[in-house]
Amino acid sequence: MKPVHLLAVFAENKPDQLARVTKELADASVNIHWVGIADMQRFGVIRFLLDKCDLAYQWLKQHGFTVSLVEVLAAEVEDRPGSLHRVASLLSENGISLNNCSGFVFKNRAIVILEVTELARARQILLAQDIPLLSEEELLSL
Amino acid sequence: MYWQPDIETLPAKSLQELQLQRLCEVVARVAATVPLYQRKLAEAGVRTDDIRSLADVHRLPFTTNADLRENYPAGLLALPRNEVARLHTSSGTTGKPKALFFSRRDVDQAAELIARCLVMTGCSHGDVLQNMMTYGLFTGALVMHYGAEKAGLMVIPAGPGNSERQLMLMQDFRTTVFHTTPSYALYLADFMEKAGVDARRDLALRKAFIGAEAHSEETRRKIEGAFGIDAYNSYGLSETNGPGVAFECEQKHGMHLWEDNFLLEIIDPATGEPVPDGERGELVLTTLNREAMPLLRNRSRDLTAVIPEPCPCGRTHRRLTRITGRADDMLVVRGVNLYPQQIERVLMGVPELGRNYLIHLRGLDEMTVKVELAPASFDGRAENLLRLEGRVAEKLRAEILVKPRVELAAPGTLPVSEGKARRVIDERVL
Numbered sequence A: 001m002k003p004v005h006l007l008a009v010f011a012e013n014k015p016d017q018l019a020r021v022t023k024e025l026a027d028a029s030v031n032i033h034w035v036g037i038a039d040m041q042r043f044g045v046i047r048f049l050l051d052k053c054d055l056a057y058q059w060l061k062q063h064g065f066t067v068s069l070v071e072v073l074a075a076e077v078e079d080r081p082g083s084l085h086r087v088a089s090l091l092s093e094n095g096i097s098l099n100n101c102s103g104f105v106f107k108n109r110a111i112v113i114l115e116v117t118e119l120a121r122a123r124q125i126l127l128a129q130d131i132p133l134l135s136e137e138e139l140l141s142l
Numbered sequence B: 001m002y003w004q005p006d007i008e009t010l011p012a013k014s015l016q017e018l019q020l021q022r023l024c025e026v027v028a029r030v031a032a033t034v035p036l037y038q039r040k041l042a043e044a045g046v047r048t049d050d051i052r053s054l055a056d057v058h059r060l061p062f063t064t065n066a067d068l069r070e071n072y073p074a075g076l077l078a079l080p081r082n083e084v085a086r087l088h089t090s091s092g093t094t095g096k097p098k099a100l101f102f103s104r105r106d107v108d109q110a111a112e113l114i115a116r117c118l119v120m121t122g123c124s125h126g127d128v129l130q131n132m133m134t135y136g137l138f139t140g141a142l143v144m145h146y147g148a149e150k151a152g153l154m155v156i157p158a159g160p161g162n163s164e165r166q167l168m169l170m171q172d173f174r175t176t177v178f179h180t181t182p183s184y185a186l187y188l189a190d191f192m193e194k195a196g197v198d199a200r201r202d203l204a205l206r207k208a209f210i211g212a213e214a215h216s217e218e219t220r221r222k223i224e225g226a227f228g229i230d231a232y233n234s235y236g237l238s239e240t241n242g243p244g245v246a247f248e249c250e251q252k253h254g255m256h257l258w259e260d261n262f263l264l265e266i267i268d269p270a271t272g273e274p275v276p277d278g279e280r281g282e283l284v285l286t287t288l289n290r291e292a293m294p295l296l297r298n299r300s301r302d303l304t305a306v307i308p309e310p311c312p313c314g315r316t317h318r319r320l321t322r323i324t325g326r327a328d329d330m331l332v333v334r335g336v337n338l339y340p341q342q343i344e345r346v347l348m349g350v351p352e353l354g355r356n357y358l359i360h361l362r363g364l365d366e367m368t369v370k371v372e373l374a375p376a377s378f379d380g381r382a383e384n385l386l387r388l389e390g391r392v393a394e395k396l397r398a399e400i401l402v403k404p405r406v407e408l409a410a411p412g413t414l415p416v417s418e419g420k421a422r423r424v425i426d427e428r429v430l
């Protein structure tokens, strides 16, 4: 099972940054499934879930962007109150700090994208509690 | 390897005797021919025969940039016009340039000094020098050119810029040495990386002479690493010779200043008094072997220190440390004196950072240091970038005692000048 990767792009805080990146992705015929922006005021990091992540990585790099691939966990939780809390407390009880977290609901399926430093351990903990983790293929075929 | 072994290894005592004899001659000559010096010597109450030891140099008047400008074009000329073989100028930031005259013998003597420098780094007959300094009124290119020819090298007068052509010349003529500014060397390294050229594999480069801009040890290492070469620090001053005044030997630890040609002093730029050996101050040079335009105690505005210990290479001419700033470049931020080079040194020592930076002063003493991120250090995590900014700000505070705001910029977004890089923007309203 191929782990989920996000493509992270370093962006200076200028109005046209997102437009510049997304234009390149369109030129490369890469489809964006999800986007999140970590805004740090002076700069930001734009993260994408893409259908052709490796291609987009090479493409943006060649076009002068500063990019990196970030491996994340995509956990599927029940679409009801308290389900995100369950994931978050599981991780914190085991001393795993969450660097970034975002979620969305698509066709009644709730997906949480988790960025943690100790990826392998977090994966074990969640799987042990029967929280399903999606592969990149599964996530992209939603 | 020495070019002029007798002079380069002359025992200190003999060197000092030679200096004194030449100093007396220079003072006598300018007192006889240059009205500015006639006036200055009279004001200082010094007569030609008052100079009896090298210590008496402190009684002589200084020559400043203002003197050179005010006496433009020919006020400092010590020879009849028809004895001048070449004119160079040194541009200032404002107004008229400084006019610098060379007699035929001066041209030849400048070339001798360069030949000493090149042989000192291990260059010899058979080396190919690509000279990327600006040809023209600036001394940097032509003085190097003549000296390299004298030392038996083949010279490619490439001039600056046009990186594609630089690369082509390096490939086609198997360049072994290049001469350029630190900022252009870094620019060229970037250019080659983007062009997919591996300098170690594809080129014949062995050495570089880096001059015309003060730079840090870390910058030297970046240049050496990028090209797989030895880079030698070259100190020049257009007013006293151009390049070839002081140069590193194979030890790459300080630059030998040719003391048979220049009488060296290090002074406190504020008081004009000499500083103890080994302490940093402004370099002041009296030319001992120039005909057309000898200068007494020329204020270089460059800050350096003498390395008093003898050099393992056997040369007796004392070494200067890397120039750590210009007396004119000094910034005063929140009451603290600091030099852009101090900031550069810190930034170049952080591997996560790239090569280009900008110091921006705004408002009432607000200081922002913008610096490029090194592409390889980006891991996609915004919080790590924030942490890096904080760490760099703290390192800067430890060095310059002022904590600037540090802003990371995307690689390739800060200006890289192909000549002298402008690193400081001062927009303070003070």
Ligand SMILES: [Zn+2]
Pocket: B249, B250, B251, B256, B311, B312, B313, B314, B315
């Ligand atoms: Zn030496």
